[in-house]
Amino acid sequence: xxxxxxxxxxxxxxxxxxxxxxxxxxxxxxxxxxxxxxxxxxxxxxxxxxxxxxxxxxxxxxxxxxxxxxxxxxxxxxxxxxxxxxxxxxxxxxxxxxxxxxxxxxxxxxxxxxxxxxxxxxxxxxxxxxxxxx
Amino acid sequence: xxxxxxxxxxxxxxxxxxxxxxxxxxxxxxxxxxxxxxxxxxxxxxxxxxxxxxxxxxxxxxxxxxxxxxxxxxxxxxxxxxxxxxxxxxxxxxxxxxxxxxxxxxxxxxxxxxxxxxxxxxxxxxxxxxxxxxxxxxxxxxxxxxxxxxxxxxxxxxxxxxxxxxxxxxxxxxxxxxxxxxxxxxxxxxxxxxxxxxxxxxxxxxxxxxxxxxxxxxxxxxxxxxxxxxxxx
Numbered sequence: 268x269x270x271x272x273x274x275x276x277x278x279x280x281x282x283x284x285x286x287x288x289x290x291x292x293x294x295x296x297x298x299x300x301x302x303x304x305x306x307x308x309x310x311x312x313x314x315x316x317x318x319x320x321x322x323x324x325x326x327x328x329x330x331x332x333x334x335x336x337x338x339x340x341x342x343x344x345x346x347x348x349x350x351x352x353x354x355x356x357x358x359x360x361x362x363x364x365x366x367x368x369x370x371x372x373x374x375x376x377x378x379x380x381x382x383x384x385x386x387x388x389x390x391x392x393x394x395x396x397x398x399x400x401x
Numbered sequence: 402x403x404x405x406x407x408x409x410x411x412x413x414x415x416x417x418x419x420x421x422x423x424x425x426x427x428x429x430x431x432x433x434x435x436x437x438x439x440x441x442x443x444x445x446x447x448x449x450x451x452x453x454x455x456x457x458x459x460x461x462x463x464x465x466x467x468x469x470x471x472x473x474x475x476x477x478x479x480x481x482x483x484x485x486x487x488x489x490x491x492x493x494x495x496x497x498x499x500x501x502x503x504x505x506x507x508x509x510x511x512x513x514x515x516x517x518x519x520x521x522x523x524x525x526x527x528x529x530x531x532x533x534x535x536x537x538x539x540x541x542x543x544x545x546x547x548x549x550x551x552x553x554x555x556x557x558x559x560x561x562x563x564x565x566x567x568x569x570x571x572x573x574x575x576x577x578x579x580x581x582x583x584x585x586x587x588x589x590x591x592x593x594x595x596x597x598x599x600x601x602x603x604x605x606x607x608x609x610x611x612x613x614x615x616x617x618x619x620x621x622x623x624x625x626x627x628x629x630x631x632x633x634x
Contacts, residue, residue, distance in 0.1 A: 309441065309444075309445075310445045311441070311444045311445050311448050314445065314448040314449060314452060315448055317452060318448060318451055318452045318455065353410065353445070353449050356409060356410040356411060356449070357410055357449055357452055357453050357456065358453075358456060359452070359456075395456060396452065396455055396456055399455065399456060399458065400455070
C-alpha cells in the first residue's frame with residue numbers, strides 16, 4: 268500500500284517530527300509531504316498523488332480555529348470534499364482521500380490517523396489505477 | 402461578466418469518444434472569476450482526465466493551456482503551436498470562447514467543457530447571480546438600476562405580478578421578486594414616481610428575436626488598406 272500524507276508545516280509535519288523523536292511506530296508505506304499550510308492544498312495535488320500511484324491520501328491540518336493563517340485548514344477541508352467528489356465522478360472510491368485535524372504536540376493522533384487510513388485502504392484494496400497498471 | 406459552470410466529468414468523457422489527444426483550454430477572464438474555467442480548473446480537469454485515461458486504458462494525451470481572453474482572436478491565435486497535434490480542444494471558456502477557438506482552428510473539434518449560463522456578477526464568494534437580460538434596449542434608468550428582464554422571473558416591464566408575496570417570487574420562496582427590489586430601490590433614491598411611468602412594449606428584435614446581433618462601430622472599423630498595412634485580420 269502507498270499512502271501520501273500532505274501535512275501542514277505548523278502541526279501535521281511537526282507532529283510527524285515529534286512522533287519520530289519519540290520513537291513512535293507507524294506504517295513505513297506513508298510518504299510525508301510538507302505544505303506551508305493546508306491552505307496551499309489544491310485539488311490537483313490530491314488527484315496527482317492518486318494518479319502517481321497513491322492508494323490513499325491523508326491531508327493533515329491544524330485543529331479548527333488554530334490555523335496559523337486563520338482559514339487555511341477550513342479551505343483545505345472544502346478542497347478535500349471537492350477532490351472526493353471528482354474521485355467519485357471518475358469511478359474511484361472517495362474514501363481514499365481523508366483529512367484529519369491535529370496539533371503539533373499530538374504525535375499519537377498522527378500515528379493513529381495513518382494507521383486508520385492504512386486499515387481502511389487495505390480493506391478497499393489497491394487503488395483501481397494500480398490494479399490496471401499491474 | 403459571463404457566468405458558466407463545468408459540465409459533469411462523465412459528460413465530458415462521453416464527448417471525447419474517438420479522440421486520442423486533447424488540449425484543455427481555459428480563460429483567465431469571466432470563467433476564472435466564477436471558478437469554472439480558469440487555470441486552476443483547467444489543471445484539475447486535466448488531471449481527472451489523465452486518471453480516467455489510465456483507468457480505462459484510453460491512452461489519451463492530455464495537455465493544458467489557459468488564455469488571457471478566449472473571446473478575442475488575438476489571444477486565441479497565440480496557442481497555435483499548442484493546438485498542433487491535438488485532435489480535440491476541450492474548451493473551459495464560455496460559449497463565445499469555444500466558438501472563437503473553432504473559428505481559428507477549423508480542423509480541430511472543439512468540445513464545450515462548460516455550460517454557459519448568463520451575464521451576472523458574484524453575489525459573494527462562490528455565489529453568482531444573473532443581472533442582465535441582454536435585451537438590447539436598457540431600461541435600468543426607469544427601474545432603479547435593477548434589470549426587470551433578468552431579475553423578474555417573467556421579465557415583466559410593468560410589474561410586479563400577483564405572484565409576488567412578501568418580497569419573494571412565486572417560483573421559489575428563496576428567489577426575491579425583481580419588482581419588489583425595483584420598488585425598494587426607487588424608494589431609496591426618492592423616485593417612486595417612476596413606478597407610475599408605464600414602460601412601453603419592447604422591440605424584441607433588438608434582443609434574441611432579431612437573430613444574431615452585430616454591432617458595428619464605424620469609427621473603429623479598419624479599411625482593407627489599413628488592415629493590410631497593420632497586418633490585422
